[in-house]
Amino acid sequence: QAQLVESGGGLVQAGGSLRLSCAASGRTFSTYGMGWFRQAPGKEREFVAAIAWSGGITYYADSVKGRFTISRDNAKNTVYLQMNSLRPEDTAVYYCAIDRFASTMVGGTSAYWGQGTQVTVSS
Numbered sequence: 001q002a003q004l005v006e007s008g009g010g011l012v013q014a015g016g017s018l019r020l021s022c023a024a025s026g027r028t029f030s031t032y033g034m035g036w037f038r039q040a041p042g043k044e045r046e047f048v049a050a051i052a053w054s055g056g057i058t059y060y061a062d063s064v065k066g067r068f069t070i071s072r073d074n075a076k077n078t079v080y081l082q083m084n085s086l087r088p089e090d091t092a093v094y095y096c097a098i099d100r101f102a103s104t105m106v107g108g109t110s111a112y113w114g115q116g117t118q119v120t121v122s123s
Contacts, residue, residue: 001026002024002025002026002027002029002098002112003024003025003026004022004023004024004025004096004097004098004112004113004114004115005022005023005025005096005114005115006020006021006022006094006095006096006114006115006116006117007020007021007022007023007117008020008021008117009094009117009118009119010118010119010120011120011121011122012086012119012120012121012122013121013122014086014087014088014121014122014123015085015086016086016121017082017083017084017085017086018083018086018119019080019081019082019083020036020080020081020083020094020096020117020119021078021079021080022034022036022078022079022080022096022114023076023077023078024077024078024079024096024098024112025077028077029053029074029077029098030053030074030077031053032053032098032099032100033050033051033052033053033098033099033100033101033102033103033104033105034050034051034070034072034079034096034097034098034102035047035048035049035050035051035059035070035079035096035097035098035099035102035105035110036048036049036050036070036079036081036094036095036096036097037094037095037097037105037110038090038092038093038094038095038119039092039093039095039116040089040091040092040093041092043092045095045108046061046108047059047061047105047106047107047108048060048061048064048068048081048094049061049064049068049070049081050070050097050102050103050105050106051070051071051072051079051102052101052102053074053102055071055072055074057102058070058102059102059103059105059106063089064083064090067083067084067085067086068081068082068083068084069081069082069084070082079096081094083119086119086121087121088121088122088123089121090119090121091119091120091121092118092119093116093117093118093119094116094117094118094119095113095114095115095116096113096114097110097112097113097114098110098111098112099111099112
């Protein structure tokens with residue numbers, strides 16, 4: 001059974017940075033796409049970023065392009081999300097996700113999900 005555990009969330013002031021991590025276990029995901037979604041209070045869950053198994057192809061939501069960077073370490077079965085220039089509208093629960101193809105996550109779905117980590121950006 002696959003298990004995804006996120007860490008790195010917290011409270012930060014606007015303009016600050018956070019780095020989220022997601023460690024996957026239960027099987028090897030080195031040939032799978034990995035990504036991040038988020039859900040703000042009262043809103044639907046939305047795609048944030050995804051990275052192909054090789055790390056050579058990345059996808060970003062328009063709202064985070066130029067501010068967030070996704071990366072992965074296949075040896076550690078871990079995906080990261082470096083978030084810079086954070087804004088209050090980035091406040092949400094951030095979910096790690098894994099799917100066979102990173103492009104699938106751009107469409108809003110994924111096969112495996114983490115439990116989420118809270119990110120709060122104060123103004």
